[in-house]
Amino acid sequence: MSSTEPRRGRRLDFGGFLRMIASDRSPGPAAPAADDPAPEQTPKGSTLLDKSLDRRDAMKALLTGAAAFGAAATAQASIGKSDAEKERRQLEWEEYFKGNYRLMTEQERRETIARLERLAELKRGQRVSIAGTPAREGVLYGYAFNISRCRGYRDCIRACVLENNQDRASTMQYIRIFEIKNGHMSPENGNADYFHEVPQEGHFYLGTQCFQCENPPCVKVCPVGATWKEPDGITVIDYDWCIGCRYCEAACPYWARRFNWHEPKIPRNELNPKQHYLGNRPRKKGVMEKCTFCIQRSREGQLPACAEACPTGARIFGNLLDPNSEIRYVLENKKVFRLKEDLGTEPKFWYFMD
Amino acid sequence: MRRATLPLLFALLLAPLACQRAPESYDYAPALTASAAERQMTIERWSAEPVAIQSTTVLVARELDEAETCARCHDGKGTGRKPDGAGHDDIAIEHAAGMECSDCHERNRPQLLTTLDGNVPLHDQAARCRECHRNQVGDWLGGSHGKRLSGWAETRVVANCAHCHNPHSPSLKPRMPVATPVIVPERLGPMESNHVEH
Ligand code: SF4
């Protein structure tokens, strides 16, 4: 909105705000009055934060007033559109003042999920379902990666991007598959950028992603508590609480975290509508994200998308606390290792060879 | 839950699998879409063998079967010869050196596989494979070799040997890696790198 900037300096009081809207209105079909509530920029707006005032009513009053002025200024105002717009802005307003998901009550969690689902519909016209499925009792997720089976096909990366609604514009990927010369043992000597027939003679392939450390340094450094370890061992991020400082990205010894430098872009027909609040719901500009072992799938009993897509069976996922699980078979019968074990991060992601 | 015993129960347990598969875009393994009737349980009888496995019940995706394979050419009415008269001569065996058909197939009833303990149907192929590839089959039963088709919390369903390995030429062939998912068209202009922009 080109008219947004000059407005700011003139916003002195609520009446001024409304007068300004009325006088600044362009004759265009849109409803600029409803474009930028930015109530924190008005002294009046700050009273809305006062706990004694019901935010919802206050916002309604503000928006109704603004809409009424807008309607008065433009005889051709579209009622339906401004209704949706009003609802969107009210929901966004309420979203703005919600708390950290970890500290929310069940009720608050349900409310924010309902708001986010409705917002997805209002903004993108797409129906999504956002789950808040909690951790299962007696479950601790673990992952094993067979470096003698992986053949570098990268089906896992494709499945991950599609499943987790990663930004296509910056080709964000949680998984790296490193092509490493036999005899070397570290991804630092590998190449994750190959594009030739695989497997290459004399090489092996090693995949990395977030290892869901049992002692995660990324969690310790977060200044606002936006990232934490869930009871089933998955390190999650509240995308709406993250301030984007990237401390966690620096603290992770495994290069697992990804930052959104831009508003993520996902083709409409590729959006995965089956989402989780702490998982694959679309992120926004300026927040951190990473692999969550497909929390929206694993908590429903499914395999993560990468494990399901792997055509060679190199990826093994399961419950570390279940003695009959495949992951336990691997840990008990194979020689396993983890990356940078000396750091004490205790990743729950093991590599093994046949 | 892991110790289901009745075939009927298996069918019931597997019924939901057919409909809760992942988006088709990465539905890689064909057997993931197999119907409940196309899967069959075998295996539990091996759990007492000395291979290092737990005696967990394993369901095996069954896609090799006389009905599906032989009947492609043999309708039971004619001579069974293919139109070009080739029979099975066109199958090149690229397995271990010197192997021939009768090392695995019963000579006069090739729909059966030979094992030291007698013949088994095609979908019990692991019984034959195990006689040479003991470690692999042990790991397959235990869970570190092969591909699990069901979710981690569901009854374990694994792919059968021939699902991944063509028994006549079992090594997996090299191919190109999968390309990155498509870029949003309107952003096809110059792409900013995550590492230079602030
Ligand atoms: S791998 Fe990195 S991002 Fe994942 S839990 Fe460990 S430190 Fe955190």
Ligand code: SF4
């Ligand atoms: S980028 Fe977000 S999650 Fe990471 S440390 Fe900063 S606030 Fe916490």
